[in-house]
Amino acid sequence: MAESRIFDRLRADHDRHRELLDRIDETQGDSDDRRYLFEAFRVEVTAHAASEEMSLYATMLGKPDLRDEAQHSVAEHKEIEDLLTELYEMDFSSTGWLTRFRTMKDRYLHHIDEEEEEMFPEAEEGLSAAKKKEIAAIFAREKPKEKAKAAEEEPSSEEERE
Numbered sequence: 239m240a241e242s243r244i245f246d247r248l249r250a251d252h253d254r255h256r257e258l259l260d261r262i263d264e265t266q267g268d269s270d271d272r273r274y275l276f277e278a279f280r281v282e283v284t285a286h287a288a289s290e291e292m293s294l295y296a297t298m299l300g301k302p303d304l305r306d307e308a309q310h311s312v313a314e315h316k317e318i319e320d321l322l323t324e325l326y327e328m329d330f331s332s333t334g335w336l337t338r339f340r341t342m343k344d345r346y347l348h349h350i351d352e353e354e355e356e357m358f359p360e361a362e363e364g365l366s367a368a369k370k371k372e373i374a375a376i377f378a379r380e381k382p383k384e385k386a387k388a389a390e391e392e393p394s395s396e397e398e399r400e
Contacts, residue, residue, distance in 0.1 A: 244294065244374035245358045251286045252350045255279065259343045268331035276330075276339075280322050280393070283346070285385035287315040293376035294361065297369060304364055307357045314349045318342065323393040 258279040265272035291312060298308035321342035328335050362370070 244370055244377060245362055247374065247377060248286075248290065248294070248358070249354060251282070252354065255283060255286070255346070255350065258282070259346065262339065263336075263343065268329070272330055276325065280326065281385060281388045283318065283322070284388035285381050287319070288384040288388075289377050289381040291315065292380050293373045297365065297373055298357075298361055301364060304361060307360065311349070311353060311357060314345070314352075318346050318349065320395075321345065323395050326393045327395060 262275045295308045298304035
């Protein structure tokens with residue numbers, strides 16, 4: 239059962255993300271709360287996605303029967319990243335911010351529901367215990383690094399930053 243810990247860890251992250259999304263949704267205007275919670279969500283989700291891609295998705299991409307789902311999820315990660323950057327660059331007090339946030343929230347909730355209901359069960363079945371243990375170790379090693387990196391980097395829609 240220890241080999242399934244990777245899926246428990248990913249679901250635990252998703253639960254934290256859901257909580258942050260709900261809390262952000264309750265904020266109003268350009269408040270300290272909105273900025274703090276949004277930044278916490280942005281950093282957490284960015285680190286989670288990168289670590290998930292390096293561990294679980296990298297493994298799934300190498301398996302023909304799991305490849306399509308992994309490619310689909312990578313594309314959804316990019317979409318969420320673009321929406322987060324757009325929100326980061328918007329005026330937090332504008333009427334459009336919360337509307338755009340709710341669009342991102344809906345897309346992200348769809349993404350994690352799809353992972354939990356479809357992708358994780360298929361991967362859990364299609365991967366050996368040793369492979370799941372390896373994936374869990376990679377995720378655990380990479381997530382703190384990715385979190386630090388996400389916290390340092392300022393999102394930008396500019397092609398090149400100096």
